[in-house]
Amino acid sequence: MKILAIMGSPRGRGAGYKIVKMVEERMKAMGDAEFEYLFLKEADLKPCIGCFNCVARGEDKCPLKDARADIEKKMLEADGIILSSPGYVQNVSSHMKNFMDRFAYTNHRLRFFRQKVLLVANSGGAGLNETLAAMRIALGGARVVHELGVGTPPWPQTIGAVAKKEKAISFAAEKFYRACLDTSLPSPTFNEYMRFLIQRNVAFGCKEWLPADFEFYSGKDYFYETKISPAMGAAARTLVGLMMGMMKDMGPGEVKWPMEAKK
Ligand SMILES: Cc1cc2nc3c(=O)[nH]c(=O)nc-3n(C[C@H](O)[C@H](O)[C@H](O)COP(=O)(O)O)c2cc1C
Numbered sequence: 001m002k003i004l005a006i007m008g009s010p011r012g013r014g015a016g017y018k019i020v021k022m023v024e025e026r027m028k029a030m031g032d033a034e035f036e037y038l039f040l041k042e043a044d045l046k047p048c049i050g051c052f053n054c055v056a057r058g059e060d061k062c063p064l065k066d067a068r069a070d071i072e073k074k075m076l077e078a079d080g081i082i083l084s085s086p087g088y089v090q091n092v093s094s095h096m097k098n099f100m101d102r103f104a105y106t107n108h109r110l111r112f113f114r115q116k117v118l119l120v121a122n123s124g125g126a127g128l129n130e131t132l133a134a135m136r137i138a139l140g141g142a143r144v145v146h147e148l149g150v151g152t153p154p155w156p157q158t159i160g161a162v163a164k165k166e167k168a169i170s171f172a173a174e175k176f177y178r179a180c181l182d183t184s185l186p187s188p189t190f191n192e193y194m195r196f197l198i199q200r201n202v203a204f205g206c207k208e209w210l211p212a213d214f215e216f217y218s219g220k221d222y223f224y225e226t227k228i229s230p231a232m233g234a235a236a237r238t239l240v241g242l243m244m245g246m247m248k249d250m251g252p253g254e255v256k257w258p259m260e261a262k263k
Contacts, residue, residue, distance in 0.1 A: 008096030090127025
């Protein structure tokens with residue numbers, strides 16, 4: 001299996017790298033696991049300039065000329081993706097945040113359905129949950145199979161704490177390895193199907209403002225070929241119909257806002 005580890009530390013090979021290397025060693029002991037590391041601090045991935053072209057008009061309309069498309073290709077070729085970030089002020093590092101911003105369009109037009117994700121956060125001890133939570137939706141369509149938060153304070157650890165961390169790393173490696181063996185595309189759960197219907201509705205309702213989404217969702221009954229049970233389909237469509245009615249106020253409407261200042 002192919003694993004791509006995306007490393008968000010500005011230090012490169014710091015504490016987070018040591019943890020991911022431990023995951024690698026354990027996975028290799030279980031069987032075939034080929035690891036590739038992408039260090040975001042060295043990657044050709046420019047800072048997002050906020051033009052919104054990738055979301056609205058399509059990622060091919062991004063004005064930044066860099067390796068974004070190559071990185072997406074690498075992710076699509078992987079069976080498993082590790083997202084690793086140190087906790088900075090109880091959130092992800094700026095490198096990881098930029099990576100997430102540059103792939104924001106994948107939450108509009110989901111694509112990583114075959115990929116399993118392991119999230120790894122490390123910090124002095126605070127903000128591990130917040131850092132993990134921030135990475136949870138980074139890759140549209142991917143299944144996060146485990147979240148590993150490890151305290152890596154700059155002082156020596158007690159034997160008990162080290163044993164606990166080692167156990168957590170072994171558990172994460174095993175769970176991730178097993179998940180990556182399954183390359184099937186599962187039938188969607190009720191919530192996943194709901195999400196598809198909502199996003200398709202928004203795309204159709206806002207086709208003028210989100211033409212790339214409109215094109216993506218046109219002619220699709222789900223993100224990929226799969227069976228939707230008639231009962232689940234009917235229940236989800238009814239619920240989404242009600243929800244869209246309740247959310248009518250969100251537009252599109254007639255008023256341009258914020259209003260332009262009167263001269
Ligand atoms: C700018 C900055 C902010 C940080 N914020 C936190 C924090 O909110 N909570 C915490 O426990 N550690 C914090 N740390 C400590 C790092 O998370 C910790 O040193 C981590 O092990 C670094 O991982 P790395 O070696 O993989 O880069 C911060 C470090 C830096 C440089």
